[in-house]
Amino acid sequence: MSGLEPIGVIGAGAWGTALAQMLASDGRDVILWAYEPEVVAAINAEHRNPLYLPSAALAPTIRATGDIAELGSLDAVLVVTPAQVLGRVLSGLPAHPRDLVLCSKGIEAGSGRLMNDVARDAAPGSAIAVLSGPTFAHEVAAGLPTAVTLACGGGQAQWERLATALARPTFRPYYSDDVAGAEIGGAVKNVLAIACGVVDGLGLGQNARAALIARGYAEMLRFGEALGARAETLAGLCGLGDLVLTCSSTSSRNFSLGKALGEGASAADLMADRRTVAEGAFTAPVLAELAASRGIPMPIVAAVDAILKGEDARAVVAALLARPLKAERDSAERDSAA
Numbered sequence: 399m400s401g402l403e404p405i406g407v408i409g410a411g412a413w414g415t416a417l418a419q420m421l422a423s424d425g426r427d428v429i430l431w432a433y434e435p436e437v438v439a440a441i442n443a444e445h446r447n448p449l450y451l452p453s454a455a456l457a458p459t460i461r462a463t464g465d466i467a468e469l470g471s472l473d474a475v476l477v478v479t480p481a482q483v484l485g486r487v488l489s490g491l492p493a494h495p496r497d498l499v500l501c502s503k504g505i506e507a508g509s510g511r512l513m514n515d516v517a518r519d520a521a522p523g524s525a526i527a528v529l530s531g532p533t534f535a536h537e538v539a540a541g542l543p544t545a546v547t548l549a550c551g552g553g554q555a556q557w558e559r560l561a562t563a564l565a566r567p568t569f570r571p572y573y574s575d576d577v578a579g580a581e582i583g584g585a586v587k588n589v590l591a592i593a594c595g596v597v598d599g600l601g602l603g604q605n606a607r608a609a610l611i612a613r614g615y616a617e618m619l620r621f622g623e624a625l626g627a628r629a630e631t632l633a634g635l636c637g638l639g640d641l642v643l644t645c646s647s648t649s650s651r652n653f654s655l656g657k658a659l660g661e662g663a664s665a666a667d668l669m670a671d672r673r674t675v676a677e678g679a680f681t682a683p684v685l686a687e688l689a690a691s692r693g694i695p696m697p698i699v700a701a702v703d704a705i706l707k708g709e710d711a712r713a714v715v716a717a718l719l720a721r722p723l724k725a726e727r728d729s730a731e732r733d734s735a736a
Contacts, residue, residue: 402426405563406469407476408487409502410437410462411674414478415451416535417501420569421476422457423541429469430462438462450674454539466490474563476501476529477517480675481585484513488520497552497560498524503584504677505684512581514551525552527560528577530584530636532643534650538569545570547636549580572635579631582622586699587641588678589685590614591652592659593702594645596711599660610698611645616727617696621685624694652678656702665706682706697721 402425407418410432418430432438437449441462445455469475470492479487481504488498498521500513509516514526531546538544548564548571550556557573564571574580593614597606615638622632631637644650648657655676658668669679686703689696701714 403474403563404429404472405474405476406472407431407478408466408469408491409478409480410434410441410447410450411478411480412447412450412535413501413533414476415441415447415454415456416533416539417476417478418460419454419456419539420541420566421564422459423566425459428457428460429472430460431466431469432462432464435464438464451535451539453536467492470494472496474499474560478502480680481505481513481677482507482680485516485520488517491521493521493523495523496525497527497556497563499527499529499548499560499564500581501529502677503530503581503588504681505585505688507680507684510684510688512578512585514577514581525550525556526577527551527556528580528584528636529564529571530580530640532635532639534643534647536649541568543568543570545572545635545639547572547574547580547583547631547634549574549577549631549636551575551577574631574634574636576628576631578625579622579627580636582625582627583618583632583634583637584640585677585681586614586618586621586685587637587644588652588676589682589699589702590618590641590678591644591650592656592676592678592682592706593698595650595653595656595658596660596702596705596715597656598653599657599662600712600715601660602715607645611641614645614698615641617698621689621694621696624692651676655679659705660711662711665708678702679706 404427406429408431418428422428474497476499478501481502528549648654682703686700705711
């Protein structure tokens, strides 16, 4: 035992495993809940997660479990499940007044709710925070320098508890109280990363990708501000920072999915073959519907939704480029097409 308060992590995919490894880097005990029995067995016997993060030799203070009740008494738990099952998984966590740090990026299908709203219903009594930013799992697990936004719904007091528990020499959280902004940045950038992958798969060049990032960021701002997020939050690590990272590398699952779509693969085949989750594929239709219902112009998001539903990628991009010309940003932007 390290003498430090143990921390729980729910979800032993690549990102959850990397966060567990980061938390254990100061000798802290970490209890990592995994869905798959074979992942639990491998982590405990071999200190590796060969299914999701084979490159990392895991700290011996990480203990995996398949029983979520073992995390029930912990005062701080990071939640790293796929967004669409977050509510169901949290409903099995025993009630306890704790800090619940949401690390999943997405919007719930069907309800259109952000993850913090889902978590409040599934785990009443918990203090909700959101951790988001430009983070590739393999780099965090390797101890490479990383900075994130830690948005605390419980304000400064919660920040002081969590910053002490989560900060490490190479993992630096920055405080925010804009929980919605942190969530929206992470959810929207996943969809935009698919779009950038499509551009790459179609061979449209670096100019097109840079333009898409800039115009996609404008869509993120419009949607975020309409839902109460602050522009300065979306200009930070959890918005623009994360957008730049995931729109520029095949290490991003969403970018890789888009690249394959641009190269002609079908969305149905790609999603059926993937063990790891490209959250943007689930977020795109929800985000497109929310934007349309609120009158928020998001043509890039709509284009990704169309491609995921089977429309020809090259034809969708051509239609996107054929829209009427307009000012880059003006006072009427919220009421006009991007």
